[in-house]
Amino acid sequence: MHRALIVCAIGDAYPFDYLLRLRVAASVNAFILATLPIPELGEAHVCLAHSVLRLVCNHAGYEPLWREQVGDAWREPRPAHTWPVLASDDERWEVRAAIDAVVADAYGLNREQYAHVLSTFSHKSYPKAPTLCLAKYDELKRAGLEAFTRKYDPYWDIPLNEDLPQPVIELPGVGEPAAPTGATNGETPPILRGEPAQLTLSGGVDYGKPKRRKKG
Incomplete structure (x- = not known):
């Protein structure tokens, strides 16, 4: 700074x-x-x-x-x-x-x-x-x-602070890893599980519906 x-x-x-x-x-x-x-x-x-x-x-x-x-x-x-x-x-x-x-x-x-x-x-x-x-x-x-x-300079005897400036406010979610694309309810998206994905007519990617977890 x-x-x-x-x-x-x-x-x-x-x-x-x-x-x-x-x-x-x-x-x-x-x-x-x-x-x-x-x-x-x-x-x-x-x-x-x-x-x-x-x-x-x-x-x-x-x-x-x-x-x-x-x-x-x-x-x-x-x-x-x-x-x-x-x-x-x-x-x-x-x-x-x-x-x-x-x-x-x-x-x-x-x-x-x-x-x-x-x-x-x-x-x-x-x-x-x-x-x-x-x-x-x-x-x-x-x-x-x-x-x-x-x-x-009334502060002539104070050396300059050469450290990187620190943030003065914290924004919600900043610094937290983003959820992978296609993930729902915390489930790993199909593409990361090695399952194929299909292109849609709009040019997007259809990962399909997430599999339901079996009740224990």
Whole structure:
């Protein structure tokens, strides 16, 4: 699951979106995505995964995901396990801008190039986004990547959970072996007993009526 969080971090960043729009205008498919360069993140991948975790856990249904990745840890100003983790737009964009700055740095963009990338988006939903992203980029360059990621990832010392995710709900019948075709009342179907089956006019297979069990 941590890989999915990292993919979300890169895919939602302005530099990746900019590269994608150079190749497509309307629709995206796997072949187009496969042509896009993915930056080397180094240790920054932990910060990105935790940052996306904080962004996506916006109601109690995400609590299993939260606990899967950081356990019982809670280092937010809000009461423990209060959802959403980041409630206001300003809180969320503080984290989003930090993610964007890390991704821009990973792509090797200088400040002028990053400013150009940001200028190609409308930012109607949050007009302060380009200024905030550039401010975070400048801070990253001044402080260094390690100090920056530790500042914006309250869970930097918690390693990523690389185990496969566990299901959070159990559906009736899922995981149970299906009854063989033609079986009735638990009886082994004729074809599995070595008895011949006949094709019907509709193209199906007629296994015949199951034999009645003798009363003991």
